[in-house]
Amino acid sequence: MFQVSVEETFAAAHNLRNYKGKCEDLHGHNYKIRVVLSGQELDSTGLLYDFVSLKQVIRSIIASLDHKYLNELPPFDTLNPSAENLARHIYDQATRQLPPSPNGAGIASITVWETETTAATYHP
Numbered sequence: 001m002f003q004v005s006v007e008e009t010f011a012a013a014h015n016l017r018n019y020k021g022k023c024e025d026l027h028g029h030n031y032k033i034r035v036v037l038s039g040q041e042l043d044s045t046g047l048l049y050d051f052v053s054l055k056q057v058i059r060s061i062i063a064s065l066d067h068k069y070l071n072e073l074p075p076f077d078t079l080n081p082s083a084e085n086l087a088r089h090i091y092d093q094a095t096r097q098l099p100p101s102p103n104g105a106g107i108a109s110i111t112v113w114e115t116e117t118t119a120a121t122y123h124p
């Protein structure tokens, strides 16, 4: 099994609904995300997946979130913009947009850091 990963960052504001604590109030994070792809086979170039096309997809997803108030954006206008829900949202968007891999590589996980020490990971 091979795995490759890319990381990107973005800044956004949010607040958590139905949460009793500091995160109930409007605040921001410098989010970091890591996308991990895995697969059994490499292509004829010796790659699991082309980083360039992976980064293009991730950057276009992040562009829709960067410097936004997440609670105003679907699906977070109804779904709480927790790190967990952000990870699943990015997974759903990335699997829809990522060009199919001829050698069967796919997204294994998405991790979203809200701070340097707190992160949530979604595994499909």
Ligand SMILES: [Zn+2]
Pocket (backbone or CB within 6 Å): 014, 023, 027, 028, 029, 114
């Ligand atoms: Zn927060």
